[in-house]
Amino acid sequence: xxxxxxxxxxxWWGWRVEGLYPRHVPKFVMIVAPHTSNWDFVVGLLVxxxxxxxxxxxxxxxxxxxxxxxxxxxxxxxxxxxTRRNNFVSAMVALFEQREHLHLVLSPEGTRKKVERxxxxxxxxxxxxxxxxxxxxxxxxxxxxxxDPQLFWPTGDxxxxxxxxWNYFKGxxxxxxxxxxx
Numbered sequence: 251x252x253x254x255x256x257x258x259x260x261x262w263w264g265w266r267v268e269g270l271y272p273r274h275v276p277k278f279v280m281i282v283a284p285h286t287s288n289w290d291f292v293v294g295l296l297v298x299x300x301x302x303x304x305x306x307x308x309x310x311x312x313x314x315x316x317x318x319x320x321x322x323x324x325x326x327x328x329x330x331x332x333t334r335r336n337n338f339v340s341a342m343v344a345l346f347e348q349r350e351h352l353h354l355v356l357s358p359e360g361t362r363k364k365v366e367r368x369x370x371x372x373x374x375x376x377x378x379x380x381x382x383x384x385x386x387x388x389x390x391x392x393x394x395x396x397x398d399p400q401l402f403w404p405t406g407d408x409x410x411x412x413x414x415x416w417n418y419f420k421g422x423x424x425x426x427x428x429x430x431x432x
Contacts, residue, residue: 256299267297269397272384273304276351278401279376280305280384281368281415284431285357286424290388294355295325297395305353308342328354339374346379353384358415359431368412377404383415391423 260267272278282294298305306326313322314329322329328345330338346352354375358368376383382401389396398418404411419431 256296264393270399277381281358282386283419284424286426
């Protein structure tokens with residue numbers, strides 16, 4: 251029922267989903283970009299429910315406090331405390347080692363604001379966990395979510411890989427186009 255309602259809302263709002271979500275791959279880091287609005291989360295949840303996707307995301311630890319913590323965890327949330335100098339990358343790599351199935355969805359920008367380059371955490375998580383990076387475009391101008399069927403494997407040439415990924419998302423309009431990737 252939730253899947254049908256979510257699909258109906260997506261269609262009603264004019265969204266379409268294209269490409270192939272790599273559900274056959276047990277572990278990967280998925281980067282979704284551009285991330286310019288809190289509405290990205292809402293649309294992402296609707297896609298997750300409509301297509302019965304089992305994926306996790308990270309969020310500010312403050313979202314996981316009582317009474318909302320149970321709710322956000324049920325949605326697949328993993329709290330991260332960004333106020334401490336703890337090692338987020340190591341914690342996520344350990345999570346990949348502990349689980350047989352983990353689809354970790356991250357925003358490569360690390361924020362909803364305009365950035366000149368991606369943060370590198372997602373890249374290092376994938377490289378150290380030896381998992382591929384799946385790519386998902388949130389194209390607000392065309393109300394299109396695109397799951398690229400081609401997985402990206404980090405080569406170890408960090409700058410070249412990050413440039414390739416940046417260019418892949420360049421020109422895709424976010425909800426707030428002025429904060430998109432250019």
